[in-house]
Amino acid sequence: MYDAIVVGARCAGSPVAMLLARRGHRVLLVDKVTQPSDTVSTHYIQQYGLRKLKEWDLLDTLAGTGVTPMRRMTISYRDSLIEGFADPLDGIDVTYAPRRTVLDPILLEAADAAGAEVRQGHAVRELIVEDGRVAGVQGADGTRDRASVVIGADGSGSLVARQAGAEIYRSLPAESFVYYSYWSGLDIHFHSRIGVDQQVGAWPTGDGGTLIAIMKPLSRWDEFRSDVEGNFLQVVKDVVPDIAEQIAGGGERTEPFHGIRYPDNYYRRSHGPGWALVGDAGYHKDPITGQGISDAFVHAELLADRLHEGLAGERPMAEALADYERERDERTLSAFKFAATIGALKLPPELEAVFNALGREPEYARDFFNLIAGAITGERFFAPENVARMIGAAK
Template sequence: MSFDAIVVGAGIAGPPLAAALAREGNSVLLVERDWSEPDRIVGELLQPGGVVALDKLGFKQALEGIDSIPVLGYCVIYNNHQVPIPYPIPHQGRSFHHGRFIQQLRRISKSQQGVQTLQATVKSLSINNDVVTGIITSDSQSFTAPLTFIADGCFSNLRKSALKKLNPPRTCSWFVGLILHDCQLPMHHHGNVILGDDHACILLYQIGENDVRILMDVRGDRPSTSKLPAHIHSHILPYLPKSVQQPLLNALADPDQRLRIMPNTYMRPSAQRSHTRRGTVLMGDAHNQRHPLTGGGMTCALTDVHTLSTELRGVDLRNWEDVHRCLRNWDSQRRSTAGTVNTLSMALYDLFSGDNENLKVLRQGCFEYFLQGGECVNGPVGLLSAVTPQPLLLFYHFFAVAFKSIVVLYKQSTHNLLFTTYRALHVLLTACYTLLPTMVMELVPLERILNRGVFIAIVALFALIIAIYTQYR
C-alpha cells in the first residue's frame, strides 16, 4: 500500500507531524506499536516555548481536559535557600500526566482528514539502492512512501538503519520517579529544583491537582530497584523540605506504586542532509536527545515539527531535490532553539550535579547570580523556557555566571592571592569544558570544522574577554 508519507511513532512528534503533512493534501500513514495510554516519568512539563509551538501546530486543545497545571516558572533551592525564577510575562508552561497528553495528541491527529493510523511494530525500513522506500512490519506487511519520518523515541530501533553514520546516545544519569499525594510544594505552580553540595539534584512539580512528581537523580550504573529505598532514605529524604518528606515516605510504602527508573541520555543531532539515507527523516528523540533536567525535550520536538512542516509547505514529497533543500534549511533553522535548549540542559546538569570542587564553586556562583534578579533571572529563564532561544545570550549569561563564581571565590577564600588565582583559573577552565563542547556539537555543523580544538580555544578566549568586560565595565 502506498502513501505520500509514513510517520513511525505516535508519541510527541508523530501525531502533529502527521496532521501537518495531511493538511497539505498528503496521504499520511501514522504507525504506532501500542495505541494504549503510555506510562512514563518524563515528558510531563511543557515549557512556554513548547506551548507556543503546540498552538502554531493547531494542537493547543491537547492541553485541555487532562487535569493539566499552569506552570509559572521555577523555584531553585540551594542549601535550604530559595530563589524564584518566574517565566517572562505573559508566558506559561503546562505540566500533566504524560500519557493523557499523548492520547490527546493522537485523538486530534486521527481526526485530521488524510491521516490513516495503523497499530503495528515496524520491523525494518525498506531500503533499495541506499534509498528508503517505506517500512516492513513484524507481520510482514509492506507500506511504501517517498518519505518516511522516524519518530519512535529515544529507544528507536530504526535509527541505526536510517543513518549512514550513527551517533549513539550517552547515558548521563538515571531519574528515579514517584508520584506524591497531599504534598505541599515550596512553590506551587512552579518547577521546584532542589540543589546541594552533598546530594544530586531533585525535581518536584505538579502533574495534577493532587499529584506531584518527584524525580531523583542517580549517577553511575543503572540503580538496583531493591537498593533504591535505602538510597532514598539516606541520600534524598534528609535534603527535602519538611512538607515533602512524609508524602515521599507514603509513596514508598504505597503498594500501588513502584519506583520508576528512566535513563537520562544525550545524543547530538545528526546532520539530516548528509548523515541520513535518502527518503527518511529522523524526528524527536530518535534524532536528538538532551538531559531532561530542564524539561526541554517536548519543546524541541514540537518546535522541530513546526519548523519542518513550515519548510515542507507546498513541496512535492516525491521530489527529493526539493525535500533535500528543505531539510538543509530546517537543519540550520532548528539549531537556534534545539541547540540552545540542549546545551543549557547539559551545562546546567553538570553544574547542578557535579561533585568536584570547581563545579561547586560554579554552582554557588549560579545561585548568587540568580539572587541579583533583573536580567540575571530574565535572561536565563528566557533561554530555559525557549521563549528567547538565542545562543549568544546563553554564551553571555553562562560566562557571566562563571565570573560571578570567581568573584565569590575571591571574597570567600582564606588562601593567599596566588593560590586563589590558580583556583579561579581552574574554575574558568571547568566552565569552558562544561559549556563549549556541547555548544559546538549542537550549534555548529561539525563536518564544517577542520579543527575543533582550535575552534574551542578561540571561543574560550572570546568568552574570557566578554566576561571580563561584563564584570568590570
C-alpha cells in the first residue's frame, strides 16, 4: 500500500514524487516510456522555474549538462521591439531551455534518489475505484497497486482525468498551430517575435543546438502543410530576416519538423476522492508564453505541500486538495488569459498600446521582463491603474 501513486514521470510528476518521498511518504512513480525520451515542449524555463530547481538542489546538475545560458531577450509585436532581461531572481541571472531528453531524466533520477519507487515502461490501463473512491491503478500487465491517492501527471490527454471524471470548468479556444525543429550552426539568443498573423520563437537549447518554432492561425493549417519547409522558412524570413540569413548561411536542420495543433486552453477539475491532477493534466494554456515547465514545477510543489498535509493528518485531504486547486487557479488566471489572448497573434488595442509603451519606456520594459521571470505577478502588471499609467506615458 502506497501513500501516493504518481502516473507520469516528467516535469510535473517526478517533482511531486520526489518532494513527497523526501518527506518520508511511500511513493510509486510510473510512466509508460523509459527515459531518456523526447516529448513536445517549448523547453524554456523562466527564472521562477529555475528557482525551484535551485531549491531542490538540481540547478547545478542541469547547468552542468551543456545547456546554453541565456541573458538577453528580444521580443517584438509588429514594429514595436524591446530588448533586455529581467533582474536577478534569488541570484539567478540566466534562463535555460534544455532538451527534454536532458531535463526529464534529471527529475526522474531525483525522485528515485529521494526514495520513490520508479517503474519505467509501465503503462497504466485503468484506475481501481472502490465505493466511489480511487484506490489505486492497474497496469497494462495486470499489476494492481493501491494507494491513498493517485496523482495524474499524464498530460492533456490524461487517463487519470478521464477515468476520474474530471470535467473542464474554464476553457478558451486555441487560435494557432505550431511547427518547430532544431538547427546547428546558429548563434541566437532568445527571440519571441510576432508579425502579422504569424510568430517566430527561437532560443538555444544546448550543445550548439537551437530551437526555432513558428505559429500561424489554425485556419492556415492545411495550406501550411502543403509545403512545410518552404512555408516555415518563409515565416522566419518575413518576421526575423536576420535569423533566416543565418539559416541560409550555414545553419543545418538536425531533426524533422514537428507540427502540433494544441488543445484548447483549459482548467480541469483537479481533485476528488482519492485522486488529484497536476501539470497539463489539470491546467493548460497556450504555449506562446513558454511557461509550461516552470508552472509544472511550481504546481508540483504546491500539490506536494497540500498532499503532505492530508497524508500527515494535519487537515482533511479533501480540504487540502481543494486549497491546492484554488491557489493554483488564483495564481495563474491572469497569465492564462494573457496567453490565450496573444496566442491569437493579434493584440487587442489596449494590449497593443501597452506593448508600444514597453518599447518607449525602459522602466516598463524592465517590469515586463520581470513579469516573464516571475518576479512580478500578472495581477500587478496588468492592474487597471498600471495599464492606464503605461498607456498614458506612451501617448
